[in-house]
Amino acid sequence: MTLAVSILPEQQLAVLNAAYHQAVSRRRLRLLLGVVVFAAALVLAGFGAEVNLRTLFTYFGNFVSYFDRILTLDSGQRVWTDIGEWFWGLRKWLRMLGETLLISYVGTLIGATFAFCLNFFAAENTSPSPWLRFVVRRLLEFARTVPGIVFALIFVIAFGLGPMAGVLAIAIHSTGALGKLFSEIVENADMKPVEGIRSTGASWLSCMRFAIVPQVTAGYASYALLRFEINVREASVMGFVGAGGIGQELVVAIRKFYYSDVSAILLTIIVTVFIIDISTGWLRGRLFGREART
Amino acid sequence: MTEPQEVDTRELRARYPDVFDRPASARLAMPAMIVAAFAILVYGLVDLDFSPSRFFSGLSQLGWISVMMIPPDPGSSLPVYLKALGETLSIALLGTTLAALFALPVSLLAARNIVPSNILRFPVRRFLDSIRGVDTLIWALVWINVVGLGPFAGVLAIAVSDFGAFGKLFSEAIEGADQKQVEGIRASGGSALHEIRFGLLPQVLPVIAGQVLYFIESNTRSATIIGIVGAGGIGLQLAEQIRVLEWQKVSFLILMILVAVAAIDFVSSKLRFAIIGRRAVA
Numbered sequence: 001m002t003l004a005v006s007i008l009p010e011q012q013l014a015v016l017n018a019a020y021h022q023a024v025s026r027r028r029l030r031l032l033l034g035v036v037v038f039a040a041a042l043v044l045a046g047f048g049a050e051v052n053l054r055t056l057f058t059y060f061g062n063f064v065s066y067f068d069r070i071l072t073l074d075s076g077q078r079v080w081t082d083i084g085e086w087f088w089g090l091r092k093w094l095r096m097l098g099e100t101l102l103i104s105y106v107g108t109l110i111g112a113t114f115a116f117c118l119n120f121f122a123a124e125n126t127s128p129s130p131w132l133r134f135v136v137r138r139l140l141e142f143a144r145t146v147p148g149i150v151f152a153l154i155f156v157i158a159f160g161l162g163p164m165a166g167v168l169a170i171a172i173h174s175t176g177a178l179g180k181l182f183s184e185i186v187e188n189a190d191m192k193p194v195e196g197i198r199s200t201g202a203s204w205l206s207c208m209r210f211a212i213v214p215q216v217t218a219g220y221a222s223y224a225l226l227r228f229e230i231n232v233r234e235a236s237v238m239g240f241v242g243a244g245g246i247g248q249e250l251v252v253a254i255r256k257f258y259y260s261d262v263s264a265i266l267l268t269i270i271v272t273v274f275i276i277d278i279s280t281g282w283l284r285g286r287l288f289g290r291e292a293r294t
Numbered sequence: 295m296t297e298p299q300e301v302d303t304r305e306l307r308a309r310y311p312d313v314f315d316r317p318a319s320a321r322l323a324m325p326a327m328i329v330a331a332f333a334i335l336v337y338g339l340v341d342l343d344f345s346p347s348r349f350f351s352g353l354s355q356l357g358w359i360s361v362m363m364i365p366p367d368p369g370s371s372l373p374v375y376l377k378a379l380g381e382t383l384s385i386a387l388l389g390t391t392l393a394a395l396f397a398l399p400v401s402l403l404a405a406r407n408i409v410p411s412n413i414l415r416f417p418v419r420r421f422l423d424s425i426r427g428v429d430t431l432i433w434a435l436v437w438i439n440v441v442g443l444g445p446f447a448g449v450l451a452i453a454v455s456d457f458g459a460f461g462k463l464f465s466e467a468i469e470g471a472d473q474k475q476v477e478g479i480r481a482s483g484g485s486a487l488h489e490i491r492f493g494l495l496p497q498v499l500p501v502i503a504g505q506v507l508y509f510i511e512s513n514t515r516s517a518t519i520i521g522i523v524g525a526g527g528i529g530l531q532l533a534e535q536i537r538v539l540e541w542q543k544v545s546f547l548i549l550m551i552l553v554a555v556a557a558i559d560f561v562s563s564k565l566r567f568a569i570i571g572r573r574a575v576a
Binding site: 041042044045046047048049050051052055056059060062063066099102103105106109142145146147149150153154155157158159160162163164167233234236237240241244250251254255257266269270273274 | 331334335337338339341342343344348349352353355356359380381383384385387388391423424427428429431432435436437439440441442444445446448449450515516518519522523526532533536539544548551552555556
């Protein structure tokens with residue numbers, strides 16, 4: 001069996017080819033334009049950020065040797081040759097790490113509670129009045145957009161140095177983030193139970209309690225756990241501004257060039273974050289099945 | 295009209311024992327969890343020095359601070375602040391781009407369909423994970439030690455910490471790509487590099503572009519923060535003004551950050567829709 005490839009007549013082919021080239025060249029031109037604009041923005045940004053490649057090349061050795069130094073003990077040996085010496089402050093660091101975990105736990109719980117109270121006012125389908133929804137939404141947006149550490153800086157001045165400022169900063173930031181996610185869950189909830197409850201003459205509060213809450217608790221808990229994970233990372237740097245936790249130790253070690261301490265503290269933080277990630281993942285899987293993991 | 299039937303509860307109980315008598319473990323699990331959560335909360339509040347008197351005196355302080363913040367007023371340093379804002383945006387853009395450039399080749403090594411060997415892939419993944427486990431602020435502190443104070447340290451900090459995140463996200467995008475096109479290239483005699491260039495990249499690039507844009511957006515926020523430890527940008531100004539208690543300037547700076555973030559959000563969501571179409575944006 002022979003196959004014949006049909007070839008179009010010359011004229012038709014030329015027209016089609018021209019159309020193809022035109023289409024492709026237009027797309028290429030647009031891509032080129034995009035690339036040029038992007039490159040121009042990069043160059044502009046390079047001036048804005050005072051990028052100095054010579055500094056980078058001169059000091060890049062420092063970056064590599066920095067890691068060499070944080071992996072060397074005062075005695076000049078590698079850190080893993082003497083674990084006891086490397087982790088000499090383990091007891092203290094573990095206590096600070098515990099404090100960090102507590103900060104993120106308490107902050108997440110307070111934030112989740114506030115978000116729970118506020119989100120029914122922010123959701124499209126349950127809010128009692130439009131202007132209330134507008135106000136609550138703007139409030140949540142504000143709490144979410146201002147970075148947690150900026151709140152911490154201000155709270156350290158208002159509430160004094162210590163973990164309290166960190167807890168409150170994390171609580172406010174979590175309220176903003178969770179409030180938005182929670183209200184999105186409520187917006188996806190089925191409204192038929194609400195109508196059923198309302199038809200019995202129940203108040204708005206009872207409608208929320210008996211029609212909405214049973215539908216959404218699983219989603220709430222899942223997001224709250226996810227938030228806890230994020231807050232553990234966030235709490236580990238709260239100490240940079242004096243708001244408690246392991247960050248305090250770390251910033252002192254980095255600023256005062258206690259090299260082996262830096263690597264030891266970093267390693268404990270990384271391991272803790274791993275453990276928290278894995279265990280909350282496991283907990284979410286246990287509580288809500290695979291689907292609820294997003 | 296039918297008469298309401300007598301319900302024989304005893305028979306129902308016998309038929310569905312699980313519904314009527316839930317085991318004690320199932321009934322007690324929820325209250326136990328709530329009690330435990332509450333107990334940890336109380337312990338935490340005590341351990342972290344929460345006292346009502348401290349809380350309320352702090353709250354009244356905070357009230358004073360908010361009163362002093364009004365009205366927001368930059369004083370005479372508006373040009374300085376605008377320059378700092380430009381610095382912050384530059385840090386976000388450059389840092390993200392650098393991270394994406396370096397992460398693309400590494401993410402190929404971490405993708406299952408490119409590097410099938412577990413032994414090769416595992417260390418790459420753990421390496422990316424541990425980079426991600428360290429916060430941007432910590433990287434900023436490290437880079438300040440290396441290249442000195444200033445925005446350049448910020449660029450490098452964002453580049454490194456995003457490198458970890460991008461490596462993971464890109465490799466997931468690559469693993470999700472359709473293998474048929476790759477096989478098609480292979481069938482027509484293409485080399486491994488051809489497979490990646492013509493089979494994979496056209497599928498993956500729009501996804502990656504969307505992620506990069508999203509990160510530029512979220513890095514505008516991170517870039518405002520890293521100034522607090524001395525890595526340039528508007529955060530530096532903000533931290534300074536908070537330390538010298540110039541509250542009107544502080545509120546002005548916060549407003550500036552909010553407006554800038556909203557503007558970047560708007561632009562990048564427009565761009566993302568243009569690149570990958572409305573539906574593909576999750």
